[in-house]
Amino acid sequence: MFDRLRQRLRAIRRFFNRTFTRGPALLRRMGIPFSPVDPQRRGFVVVQIDGLSYRRMLRAMRHHQLPFLNSLLKSGKFKAHRFYSEVPTSTPAFQGGLFYGSNDNIPGFQFYDKRERYYYRMGYSDCAHRIEQSFQKPGLLKNGSVFSCVFTGGAEAALFVFSTLLAPQRWRFVFRVWDILLLSFLNVLVIAKIGLLVVLEVLLGVYDSLMWFLQRGTIRRELEFIALRVILTIVTRELITLGAVIDIYRRVPVIYLNFLGYDEHSHVRGPDSAVARWTLRGIDRCIERIYKATLFAEREYDFFVLSDHGQCAVLPFEYLTGETLGEYLQTQLDGLLVESHTQKDSRGAQITATLEGLTRLERSMPRLFRRPIRAYIRRMQKKLLKEQAQEDLDVLLDVFVVSSGPVAFAYWTHIERPLTYEEIEQMHPGLTDRLSTHPAIGMISMRTASGxxxxxxxxxxxYLGPYSVRTEGWLPFDRSPNRKRIMEDIRRLTLYPRAGDICFWGAGSPSGNVSYSYELGAHSGWTDDETGAFILVPPHITWDFSSVRHHTQFYDFFRRYTLEEDFAAQEAQRVG
Structure with missing residues (x-):
């Protein structure tokens, strides 16, 4: 009886929304196109809080930093699951597994391909685009929208997505000029709110940077950090929230958005810092707006909130030793030229990446805007010629070091195939012993001749084999409750063709947890804080997320929504 009454009230509410509200009804009156996918099919909305671990999520709820999510849990509208996020604990690997069911050969956020002689940094549009083109399975987000992610997942609309950063697909839905003006007018309060929050965030950023300078005596990256706070904490967060709400009203069946603010702030200040925790309050308010929009939508949605990984508090290798890992390796490899990614990430490389993105952008822009973009491309090409004249160092390069947080890779670039431990020892006797006993290196891993x-x-x-493990002495991960999984992950990652000839692991070193990038919060490694992620799900979803072992299992779960049978509706009916 109560179930029938609840369904009747829901139907009345949806009729009212379709007819009178400024959500779906307004978009319909404006002539803005709705999704052609059958509105009777159940959809899903996934909100990712980048870098927030299960443990810190619970603590944020206790400290009233995620009040809305906490209220959903307490009221029984959500269930919380902790799951193991496999190594590498990085966003590209997670989203590759979730969006395409494949994350093999993505060893971190940054890496080098010896065969291609190509340096991948997943924050670069061309690098993310190149990786996305290599996926074989269909994208999870077909007919949907994606916001602030690494890959598109096959979505029809993508905004602030790395793989299409300079060629966004948002205007595929073709909003007319008066549509944009009308939406802007109706959302004038949102625009005013963004403006006020930007001013507030700038003031807080200046104050925080000043206090940081007084405490630490350094202003490294502080101006960049203030800009980052404004862009990620306010502008991007509010715009993708508004975009998600509009797409919910448009009945888009699949929507995925990623809030980056906590993760980025944790890198700079640490995962337990006040500025990182401050961003969670704003994220929580945005999640509330998106969740409430699903209640007034014309399509039934299942709502999920998850994290891709956690973060570990670290100290930079450079801070502890006074030199980068590349500089340290240079002292151990006499006669060889060692270059780190900070040098490789030169102005010439940046210009090349920008040119490739601008070229794609120019092709997708309306004709009116193409001429100034072409002029800027010609200007950049002239600069690139000057830079390339000074960047012939690659021909002489012997060893290339790439850092991906607490995991780093060393590549012998003149040998195209991956090197083995035996070959490295033959070329540089005693090198691996010196590296593994360094006070700021937790451990190193390498391939062996036996595979x-x-x-x-x-x-x-x-010694990690496919069916057996042999250990001697004590290893940094021995005390972890996930010891067996960690060894499996280390073996798998080390054997990736794009992993380094030597893989460096900073966690568990005599100096504590170490990052090979200059940051105070990091991920990509194996610590419990990094692998302990979470997902909040509706109570009628009975799938056991705590059993997740690989990111690709999320792809298998969410793909059920796109099958002929409506999996989510069946689940709800069976449980109800």
Missing amino acids: DVIVKSRLGRA
Whole structure:
């Protein structure tokens, strides 16, 4: 009886929304196109809070930093699951697995391909685009929208997505000029709110940077950090929230958005810092707006909130030792030229990446805007010629070091195939022993001639085979409750063709948890804070997320929404 009454009230509410509200009804009166996908099919909305671990999520709820999510949990509208986020604990690997069911050969956020002689940094549009083109399975987000992610997942509309950053697909829905003006007028309060929040965030950023300088005596990256706070904490967050709400009203069946603010602020200040926790309040308010929009939508949605990984508090290798990992390797490899990614990430590389993105942007822009973009491209091409004249160093380069947070890779670039432990020892006797006993290196891993992986640390070593493991002494991950999974992940990652000839792991070093980038919060490694992620799901979803072992399992779960049978509706009916 109560179920029938609840369904009747829901139907009345939806009729009222279709007819009178400024949500779906307004868009319909404006002539803005709705999704052609059958509105009777159940959709889903996934909100990702980048970098927030399960443990810190619970603590944020206790400290009233996620009050709306906490209220949903307490009221029984959500269930919380902790799951193991496989190594590498990085967003490209997670979203590759979730969006395309494949994240093999993505060893981190940054890496190098020896065969292609190509340096991948997933924040670059051309690099993310190149990786996305290599996926074989259909994208999870077909007919949907995606906001602020690494890949599009096959979505028809993508905004602030790295793989299409300079060629966004948002205008495929073709809003007319008066549509944009009318929407802007009706959302004048949202625009005013963004303006006020920007001013507030700038003032807070200046104050925070001043206090940081007084405490630490350094202003490294502070101006960049203030800009980052404004862009990610306010502008991007509010725009993707508004975009998601509009697409919910447009009945878009699949919507995925990622809030980056907490993760980025944690990198700079640490995952437990006041500025990182401050961003969670704003994210929580945005999630509330999106969730409430699903209640007034013409399509039934299942709503999910998840994280891709956590973050670990770290100290930079450079801060501890006074030199970068590349500079340290240079002292150990006499006669060889070692270059780190900070040098490789030169102005010439940046200009090349920008030119490729601008070329794609120019092709997708209306004709009116193409001429000034072409003029800017010609100007950039002239600059590139000057830079390339000074960048012939690659021909002489012997070893290239790439950092991906607490995991770093060293590549011997003149040998196209991956090197083995035995070959490295033959070329540089005693090198691996010196590296594994360094006070700011937790352990190193390498391929062996037999096809297995060897792990060496200050106090022990391990031989990781496909069916057996042999350990000697003590290793940094021995006390972890996920020890077996960690060894499997280290073996898998080390054997990736794009992983380094030597893989460096900073966690568990004698100096504490170490990052090979200059940051105070990091991920990509194996610590419990990094692998302990979460997902909040509606109560009628009975799938056991705590059993997740690989990111690709999320792809298998969410793909059920796109099958002929409506999996989510069946689940709801069965449980109800």
